[in-house]
Structures are given as C-alpha cells and as structure tokens.
Amino acid sequence: MDAIFILTGAGISAESGLGTFRDKDGLWTRYDLRRVATPEGFRADPALVHDFYNMRRQNCLEASPNAAHQALARLQRDYPGEVTLVTQNVDDLHERAGAAEVIHMHGELLRALCAACGHRWPAPARMLPEDRCPACDRAATRPDIVWFGEVPYRMDEIVERLARARLFAVIGSSGEVYPAAGFVEEAVSQGARTVEINLEPCGRGNLFGSGLYGPASAVVPSWVEGLLGG
Numbered sequence: 652m653d654a655i656f657i658l659t660g661a662g663i664s665a666e667s668g669l670g671t672f673r674d675k676d677g678l679w680t681r682y683d684l685r686r687v688a689t690p691e692g693f694r695a696d697p698a699l700v701h702d703f704y705n706m707r708r709q710n711c712l713e714a715s716p717n718a719a720h721q722a723l724a725r726l727q728r729d730y731p732g733e734v735t736l737v738t739q740n741v742d743d744l745h746e747r748a749g750a751a752e753v754i755h756m757h758g759e760l761l762r763a764l765c766a767a768c769g770h771r772w773p774a775p776a777r778m779l780p781e782d783r784c785p786a787c788d789r790a791a792t793r794p795d796i797v798w799f800g801e802v803p804y805r806m807d808e809i810v811e812r813l814a815r816a817r818l819f820a821v822i823g824s825s826g827e828v829y830p831a832a833g834f835v836e837e838a839v840s841q842g843a844r845t846v847e848i849n850l851e852p853c854g855r856g857n858l859f860g861s862g863l864y865g866p867a868s869a870v871v872p873s874w875v876e877g878l879l880g881g
Contacts, residue, residue, distance in 0.1 A: 652732030655878070656816035657723065658834055659738045659745070662823025662849060663867045667714040669742055688798050693766075697780040697793070704794040705777050708760045711742045712776065719822070719871035720748035726875045727751050735812040739824060739831055741796055756803040756831065762795035771795055803830060813837055820874075821859070822848040823867050835859060848874060 661669070686692040687703040727734045727750055737754040738745060743761055745753045758764075763774040763782075770786035774794065782792040797803050813819070819838035824831070835858045838845050847859040848870055863870045 652730070653817035654733040654735070654812075654815045655726070655730065655818045655820070656735045656813050656834075656838070656843075657737065657820045657822060658824060658831060659723070659736070659740060659822045660824025660831075661740060663719050663871070664714070664717075664740055664742055664744055665823070666717045666719070666866060666868050667742075667744055669710060669714050669740075669744075684799065688796075689800055690798055691800075693793055693798070700793070701778045701780060704760065704796065707741075708774065708776060708778075708794075711744075711760050714742065714744060716744040716748035717868045719867035720744045720750070722872040722875040723822075724749035724751075726878060729879055733812075733815065735816070737809055737812075739828070754805050754809060756797070756805060756809065758794070758796040758804060760794065760796070763792050764795035765789065765791050766793050767791035806830065810837075814841060816841075816843050819843045819845045820848060821846075822871060824849070825853045846874075 682703060686696065687700050693700045723736060723745065727736060735754070736745060736750055736752065737756055739757050741755065741758055741760045743759065761774050762771055763778060764771050765784035765787060767789045768784060768787040770784055772785055778792060778794065781790050783790050784792055813834060816838060819835060821835065835845055839858060845859045845861070847853065847862045848867065849862070849864060850866065851864055852862055863874055
C-alpha cells in the first residue's frame with residue numbers, strides 16, 4: 652500500500668479560530684516578529700515574548716479540532732499503509748482529534764524548553780521569565796517553538812519519510828517557507844503523486860499534480876473518504 656506524506660499548515664486550523672500567519676488583522680500583524688519570534692528577541696525582552704506566546708497558548712486551549720483534523724486522524728487510523736502527518740502548526744488540534752502520531756516541525760505551544768540544558772516539559776498556561784527549569788533549576792525557560800533562524804525539528808526523520816511517500820499532500824499551507832517549501836519538489840523528483848488542498852491555489856500551485864480548493868473542513872473529509880474507498 653502506498654505511503655502517504657501530509658504536510659499541514661495554518662489554514663487547517665483557521666476554521667477552529669486560530670489565525671493564519673498572513674491574516675490581515677491577525678495577532679502576528681500587531682507584533683514585530685523580530686521581537687517575539689527570534690532568539691535575539693527573546694534575549695532582549697523575554698517578558699514580551701512570553702506574553703505573546705501566553706496569548707497564543709490561551710487561544711490554542713480555547714480552540715477545538717474541526718472536521719479536517721478529525722478526517723486526518725481517521726486516515727491515520729484506518730489506512731492500511733503508512734501515513735506520515737507533519738505539521739507547521741504549533742497547536743495540538745491534530746492530537747486532540749485523535750491523530751496517533753504528529754511531527755511538529757516548528758515545535759509546540761503546550762511544551763516548554765530550557766534554553767540552558769535543553770530539557771523539555773509540559774508548559775503551564777502562563778509562562779514567565781523567572782520560571783525555573785525542573786531539570787537544571789536555571790531561569791532559562793522558553794516556549795518550545797522553532798523561531799526564525801532556528802532549524803526545524805526532526806528534519807532527518809521527515810526527509811526519510813518523505814523519501815518513502817508515493818502520495819504527497821499539502822493542506823492549508825502557502826508552501827513558501829523553507830525547508831517545507833522544498834518538500835513538494837523532492838516528492839515530484841521521486842515520482843510521488845502530489846496534491847494541494849487549500850482555499851485557493853498558492854503561488855507554487857504549478858508544482859502540484861492536482862489541486863482541491865475550498866474550506867479544509869469540507870474538502871479534507873471528502874478527500875480522505877476517497878482514499879479510504881468510502
């Protein structure tokens with residue numbers, strides 16, 4: 652049975668109330684990303700960065716999975732072959748929908764990371780600069796988020812799984828941010844079928860063999876139904 656590799660982006664969670672990166676009036680537009688989403692910004696003003704991610708964490712906790720998250724969880728559960736689910740999102744909606752395994756290449760809002768020793772643990776709802784690491788007791792805690800200029804997580808594993816895929820799908824992502832932007836090119840070079848599932852074609856839509864367009868909560872369940880032979 653063909654292996655499936657799925658990359659999800661902010662668009663899959665937008666219908667759950669989590670704004671996309673480029674929302675005109677979204678949370679990101681009210682902050683200078685250099686101050687809240689870089690290691691340099693964190694060193695300069697950790698309180699500002701924690702406040703920003705505390706708001707995002709609260710937003711995440713108040714959201715619920717939608718039909719697209721649930722359909723992908725069903726695909727992982729019922730498809731007889733390998734289904735790799737990689738997300739650029741830092742929310743936990745895939746897991747709450749029942750996904751068995753999710754690779755968070757950009758980290759997770761609900762996890763904390765010690766910048767001193769690398770220890771990770773579940774994040775409290777509100778993080779503060781004075782929070783101490785439970786492993787080394789240093790006040791060096793930060794959100795377990797991959798910031799601009801940092802290397803995404805589990806890339807070696809992602810590349811290995813992508814090499815096995817015979818079907819590559821992007822759902823709710825513009826496909827313009829590297830290294831994820833290069834996944835479709837790699838999939839095409841390996842002869843995999845490729846499909847883009849978005850509200851509308853993205854700027855790299857010509858790289859995909861096919862496209863399905865509309866709200867993720869409507870399009871993804873029908874796509875999964877077809878893969879499962881329903």
